[in-house]
Amino acid sequence: MxxxxxxxxxxxxxxxxxxxxxxFLEMDLxxxxxxxxxxxxxxxxxxxxxxxxxxxxxxxxxxxxxxxxxxxxxxxxxxxxxxxxxxxxxxxxxxxxxxxxxxxxxxxxxxxxxxxxxxxxxxxxxxxxxxxxGNPDWQFLLNRYLDILSMDIYTNAEIFRCYGKDIKRFLDRGGVLAWGVVPTGFEAFDQESQDHLIAVLEGVWQTLAEAGISLEQILAQSLLGPATCCLINPDREKTVAKAYSWVKALSRQLREKYALT
Structure with a gap:
């Protein structure tokens, strides 16, 4: 080596x-x-x-x-x-x-x-x-030399929202948060709705706004994604494919709601 x-x-x-x-690398990207x-x-x-x-x-x-x-x-x-x-x-x-x-x-x-x-x-x-x-010490990660932090906010929303000061510092230095909000596990996905997932996100954003982070900054420095890397389901790839289609749908809804380009 x-x-x-x-x-x-x-x-x-x-x-x-x-x-x-x-x-993938052979595709027209x-x-x-x-x-x-x-x-x-x-x-x-x-x-x-x-x-x-x-x-x-x-x-x-x-x-x-x-x-x-x-x-x-x-x-x-x-x-x-x-x-x-x-x-x-x-x-x-x-x-x-x-x-x-x-x-x-x-x-x-x-x-x-x-x-x-x-x-x-x-x-x-x-x-x-x-x-x-998973659920690490979020303060530890928010203070590393990262540009993007991607997390399972679907599972960890209540915990992550408690780190307002660290999240603000992360965003103020240009960091991007990738909100993993759509579950990819078969059972969790089957019980969800797009409206509820948007409510989960907006609930976290409201808490962060109360910690002094403007909604405009949050929206400008956010990505959406699936909650986890789960690729093993009883229906094989079908739930994962649906989850990714929901990510696109949620993105469209939020862009329209908040007049994002």
Whole structure:
């Protein structure tokens, strides 16, 4: 690996490991305002991959720094490739493992995670963001070097709305919030309505407005998305496809309601 460190393309995903990724890159993407790549983050990866002593790499002080650099190289390789296909390309780093950092039993402290994540993101071109379906310490994430924070607001609305001051600082420095409001799980989706999902969003926005964040700023620095990455359902891809169609429908409704261009 070190022999190829300066060969960025070496770290990209090969067709052997993702046929869909390469098929996506062959498509005509010019009509989209932006395209997004996604890669598992170093903390989540480091919690799953074991060293020679069956110890997760994230706890190996001799290896952890190289892990951050290696995963950053992989993310940068994907982003660079995506930017050859669309100038509006950006990356989400999928970090479900971050919700376990703040457990008293994790052994991997938030201070260690902060240093590691800052080292990781410093090596990736902007715009860059984190996608997280779980419920971490939101203050921790809102204070990292992120451009976009994508979260499952459908599940975590009541908790996330409590971080008004941190959210305001994040927005004031130009951050974008991607509100994951449409559930992709079969049972949850089947019980929902678009009107209720809009009410969930607007309820959070109202709380943030009371914390001093103008609705205009929230709307200007927001994206909509699915709540989770769930792709396993009894009906296979059908619920996920419906969820994405709802994301578009909600976007249209909110744009019309708030006269957004």
């Amino acid at each position: 070190l022999d190829h460190w300066e060969e960025l393309a070496y770290f990209d995903i090969s067709p052997t490991y993702s046929v869909v990724y390469h098929r 010019s009509s989209y305002p932006a395209i997004r790549g996604q890669l598992e983050g170093p903390v989540s990866f480091g919690m799953k991959i074991l060293d020679e002593n069956d110890k997760p790499l994230i706890f190996n002080d001799q290896v952890r720094g190289m892990l951050m650099d290696f995963m950053a190289r992989r993310a940068q390789a994907q982003l660079t490739h995506l930017k050859t296909r669309h100038p509006g390309a950006f990356m989400f780093i999928d970090e479900p493992g971050l919700q376990f950092v703040f457990s008293s039993m994790s052994g991997y402290t938030d201070r260690m995670a902060a240093e590691d994540m800052d080292r990781f993101f410093s090596q990736i071109d902007r715009p860059r963001g984190i996608h997280l379906c």
